[in-house]
Amino acid sequence: MAKTGVDAVARALAILKAFGPERSAMTLTEIAEATDLYKSTVLRLAATLESDGFLVRGADRLFHPGPELWRLGALYQRGLDLGDLVRPTLHRLVEATGETASFYIADGDERICLYRVNSPRSVRHHLDEGQRLPIDRGAAGRVLTAYRDPASAEARKIRERGFYVSLGERDPEVAAAAVPVIDVQGKLRGALSVSAIRTRFDAEARKAAVDVLTNEAKALSGLLPAGER
Numbered sequence: 001m002a003k004t005g006v007d008a009v010a011r012a013l014a015i016l017k018a019f020g021p022e023r024s025a026m027t028l029t030e031i032a033e034a035t036d037l038y039k040s041t042v043l044r045l046a047a048t049l050e051s052d053g054f055l056v057r058g059a060d061r062l063f064h065p066g067p068e069l070w071r072l073g074a075l076y077q078r079g080l081d082l083g084d085l086v087r088p089t090l091h092r093l094v095e096a097t098g099e100t101a102s103f104y105i106a107d108g109d110e111r112i113c114l115y116r117v118n119s120p121r122s123v124r125h126h127l128d129e130g131q132r133l134p135i136d137r138g139a140a141g142r143v144l145t146a147y148r149d150p151a152s153a154e155a156r157k158i159r160e161r162g163f164y165v166s167l168g169e170r171d172p173e174v175a176a177a178a179v180p181v182i183d184v185q186g187k188l189r190g191a192l193s194v195s196a197i198r199t200r201f202d203a204e205a206r207k208a209a210v211d212v213l214t215n216e217a218k219a220l221s222g223l224l225p226a227g228e229r
Contacts, residue, residue, distance in 0.1 A: 139178035175201035
């Protein structure tokens, strides 16, 4: 009996998770296809979700996320400390690469190192949280600049590529790779970066860093509430 209850909850949550920026409204058939559930199961669970405000069904018979999700989302945002989400990400980046990991935000002509976990290596790139750096140089700065309007040809290339690698741009001894962190509404929230001493950040290390940065940025983006810093 308990297992049935858990299964029902998991299926209901699968229905809610099927909605997203590109699927903000769905038919019964589309939900069934997105969740691999029978239409009869979707219809039964959707009726319960609708009665409790988690789903609404319009005159067009399309299902939409309901107001109860907005209420819970607002509670989540009020209790959120961005650092609680970013710091575990940075620790995983350091563990995966052995290098220093940072999260930057833009502030005018500068970028701010908002969160930082330094490499455990004795020879490393070291910065303190809160330090300001030029936004027009370095991997994180280039990524942050790429999402400003109007976008230059170089900025468009960075957006299409999804990352930027700098080799001695700001400091001749430092190399870095960075990727954007985009929230569910498509808004740039910051840049994740891995930085290292240039001599050991070879092509293999750069590729590995970009791969793990991309995966971690995607995971972090899914945790961020839209429009909050």
